[in-house]
């Protein structure tokens with residue numbers, strides 16, 4: 589039984605692949621992306637997933653069990669190219685929903701985001717079901733995607749599963765084009781001994797999650813018995829929430845000279861419309877989701893991972 593990851597070279601896809609290989613073996617995981625990183629990688633195929641024929645050819649050759657669709661244009665980048673972002677985010681999802689309906693695989697994981705919420709959504713402890721009026725292209729594409737996911741489940745019985753990721757913090761692969769990327773950038777600047785200019789306002793609180801928790805949630809949801817799942821659009825998912833100023837202070841506990849300047853730009857306008865914190869009690873009840881990393885554990889894991897892999901000259905004590 590094979591698992592296919594589309595968008596396998598991105599921030600989440602890279603670590604999801606490693607964890608799936610650990611659990612199911614190298615041969616069981618096929619990675620696909622629009623860019624190749626390693627010529628010698630035999631479990632990788634170069635694929636433009638907006639091309640329905642190319643996707644169909646892949647599934648016609650390979651018996652597939654689960655598909656993880658991790659390719660997307662994130663919020664900040666999507667605002668620079670709205671029509672292209674809409675095309676990419678929606679076309680790949682539709683291509684896969686159709687192939688799933690035709691029986692080419694069993695289950696589809698597709699991530700939604702806190703970007704589905706908007707300016708009129710309650711900001712604190714945002715409920716699963718509430719006002720959703722996203723005003724970014726990315727948020728609109730995620731909300732439309734959620735509705736399509738549920739539609740294919742209801743009409744065709746396709747086994748679709750989804751979570752609304754908050755900002756994901758990781759050190760192995762950098763995010764690209766997101767509003768929440770500032771939180772990852774801060775660590776790199778701190779370790780390089782450089783001041784960071786933050787494009788989000790100092791007191792703008794956003795929901796965030798360490799990558800290990802995000803991967804755990806993804807795999808836990810995909811392994812949950814179907815009859816336990818009460819939501820087929822997308823589950824609210826939460827771990828920590830903090831402001832840039834709080835993250836700055838948390839990093840400064842280990843790198844006291846670290847300094848941040850604040851120069852909010854259009855990404856602050858996006859962040860302002862997103863929740864401060866999320867009520868994910870349905871995920872916790874349905875498939876026993878729980879997070880492991882609080883703010884300090886996440887900061888220590890980030891600093892240790894980045895120091896070892898990229899900044900070995902920096903001395904840190906935890």
Ligand code: AKB
Pocket residue numbers: 662663664700701702703726753754755756765766767768769
């Ligand atoms: C982004 O900032 O666009 C993403 C997200 C919250 O979905 N990290």
